[in-house]
Amino acid sequence: MDLNLSKSEGDYLKAIYTLTLDQDTTNTMALADFLNVRPPSITSMLIKLANQEPALVDYQKHQGVNLTEAGKRLALRLLRRHRLLELFLVNILNYQWEDVHTEADELEHVISEKFENQIAKLMDDPKFDPHGDPIPDRDLNLPTTNFIPLAELDEQAEAIIRRVQVSKSELLRHLSAQGICPGARLKLRSRNPFDQTLQLLVGEKNQSYAIGPELSNLIFVEML
Ligand SMILES: [Zn+2]
Known part of the structure; x- marks a missing residue:
């Protein structure tokens, strides 16, 4: 199956998928915010996606929006491509993790299914991308994990960072300079009970x- 989608249609599907991960529906305002697009354009794209065959x-x-089963499958196909490409760029082409998101956004629309399968095979069907985002497998199943938000860690507990759900380059560069990246160990020294700021010790050097x-x-x- 080839992905017969424009880049912007794909961006909408991925955005709705992400925004409905822990709630039943999302809405035009949330999408406008997420995609940085004006609400009227959101509405016309949603009508277009709803009128496809299958929808x-x-x-x-004025009601919420959600993916249909067909829309969800396409979103997962795109996420699989995107995340495989990100890992390929980092592991094989030596990109930095802060530079792969925009590159993968372009590439996911031009590679063939064969290319996708070849890079998956080359990297032994990986389960996570460089940011720790889960990669759907060939049947579009996601790996199960027992990760918790760092915000919920107990004081004095030690943990390994598994996922950094950030796509902004400057922020990713800053975090890796502080040792914050998947695979790094940390300890929660204390939590400020008033503003919830966490004091961490990161990595081998307890930064x-x-x-x-x-x-x-x-x-x-x-x-x-
Ligand atoms: Zn990623």
């Missing part, structure tokens, strides 16, 4: 790092 989204004006709640909810860890 890719369930959408009624101190303070992190606020906005970011500590985007970083996922496995407890040791």
Whole structure:
């Protein structure tokens, strides 16, 4: 099956998928915010996706929007490609993790299914991309994990960072300079009970790092 989608249609499907991971539906405002697009353009794209055969989204004006089964499969296919490409760029082409997101966004629309399968095989059907995002397998199943948000870790607990759910390049560059990346160990030294800032000790060198709640909810860890 080839992905007969424009880049912007694909961006919408991935955005709706992400925004409905822990809730039943999303809406035009949330999508406008996520995609940085004005609400009227969102509405016309949603109508377009709803009118495809088969329909890719369930959408009624002033109601929530959600992916149909067909839309969800396409979103997962795109995420598989995107994440395989990110890992390929880092592992094989020596890219830095902060530079792969935009590159993969372009490439996911031009590679063939054969190319996708070849890079998956070359990398032994990997389960996670360089940011720790799960890669759907060939049947579009996601690996199960027991990661928790760093924000929920107990004081004095030690953990391994497994996922950094950030796509902004500058922020990723900053985090890796502080040793914050998948595979790194950390210890939670203390939590400020008023603003939830965490004081961490990171890596072999126990580098101190303070992190606020906005970011500590985007970083996922496995407890040791
Ligand atoms: Zn990624």
